[in-house]
Amino acid sequence: MRLPAAAENIAVIRTEVGARAASLGMSQSGILDLQTIVSEACANVVKYAYDDDLQGPLEVELHPDGERVNLYVRDHGSGIRPGPSSDTPSLKLGLLLIGALSQRFSLSSEAGAGTELKVVMALDSRKS
Amino acid sequence: MSPFSVTERSPQGGSRLLEVVGELDLAVADQLRSALDAIPADVPLVVIDLERCAFLDSTGLAVILAAHQELEGSGRRLVVAAPTRQVERILEITGLTKDGFVLDSVEEALAE
Numbered sequence A: 001m002r003l004p005a006a007a008e009n010i011a012v013i014r015t016e017v018g019a020r021a022a023s024l025g026m027s028q029s030g031i032l033d034l035q036t037i038v039s040e041a042c043a044n045v046v047k048y049a050y051d052d053d054l055q056g057p058l059e060v061e062l063h064p065d066g067e068r069v070n071l072y073v074r075d076h077g078s079g080i081r082p083g084p085s086s087d088t089p090s091l092k093l094g095l096l097l098i099g100a101l102s103q104r105f106s107l108s109s110e111a112g113a114g115t116e117l118k119v120v121m122a123l124d125s126r127k128s
Numbered sequence B: 001m002s003p004f005s006v007t008e009r010s011p012q013g014g015s016r017l018l019e020v021v022g023e024l025d026l027a028v029a030d031q032l033r034s035a036l037d038a039i040p041a042d043v044p045l046v047v048i049d050l051e052r053c054a055f056l057d058s059t060g061l062a063v064i065l066a067a068h069q070e071l072e073g074s075g076r077r078l079v080v081a082a083p084t085r086q087v088e089r090i091l092e093i094t095g096l097t098k099d100g101f102v103l104d105s106v107e108e109a110l111a112e
Helices: A007-023 A026-046 A089-099 B029-037 B058-072 B085-093 B104-112
Strands: A001-004 A057-065 A068-075 A106-110 A114-122 B005-009 B017-025 B043-058 B077-081
Touching: A001 A007, A007 A026, A007 A057, A026 A057, A026 A068, A026 A089, A026 A114, A026 B043, A026 B058, A026 B085, A089 A114, A089 B085, B005 B029, B017 B029, B029 B058, B043 B058, B043 B085, B043 B104, B058 B077, B058 B085, B077 B104
Parallel strands: B017 B043, B043 B077
Antiparallel strands: A001 A057, A057 A068, A068 A114, A106 A114, B005 B017
16 A cells, blocks of 8 residues: 555554455454554654655555565655654654564665665464 | 544542543654643642553653653652553563553552
8 A cells, every 4th residue: 555654644554454464364463563563664654754744655565475474664755864863762662663573674775765664474473 | 443532530639540542653642742741740640541542652652651751750650551452562562561650450550
C-alpha cells in the first residue's frame, strides 16, 4: 500500500497489515507485534523522512516467505541524517521495539533517495 | 475500533484518573499530553487507566514517561493501570513493569 506520510494514516496501515498477516496465518501474538513494528516504522517516516511537513509517499508491503513474513516500509525522503532529530527518546524507543519484536531487521538509506526498513518475522511466534 | 479519547476523573484523595480509550499513537498522543499538562501541580497521584487502550506506541509511551519524570521530580506519583495485552508487551520490553510503575487495576493504583 502507498499512502501520504501522515500520522492519521498509521492506524489505517496497522489495520491493513494486521488483516494481511491474519490471511497468511500469522499467530495473534505475532500480529500484535507486527502491528507495533509497522506503526513504529511508519511513525518514523512521518516524523523524519520529509522536510517542512511535506506528506511524501509512505509505502508498506508484507510478503510471505516460507515460515516467515517480510515487511518493507519505504519512503522517498531525504535519507537518514545525523542531527538533533535523529537523537530523540521516541526514535530510540521505536528502534528498540522494532529490534525486540522482530527476528531481524535492516535499514538502508541513501541521501536524497529515501530509506527502506526491512523486517523479518516468523508466522508462528512460537518459532521466533 | 473505538475513537481515541482521554477522560479525566477525580476519584478520591485529590488524585486524578485519566481514562485512555482507543489506540494511543503519533496521531493522538498530543491529546494525552494536553490532558496531563492540564492537571494542577498540587495533585499528588495521577493514574493512567489503560484498560481500554487497545494500542500504545513509542510516541504515546514517551508522553507518559515525560509526565512520570516531571511528577516524580516534584515528589508526586504517576502510575499506569490495567494494560491490555499489546500495551503490557511494550511496557515489558522497555523494562517499565518493574518498580511499581504498572499496576494490575485502577483500584490498586488508586490505593497507592
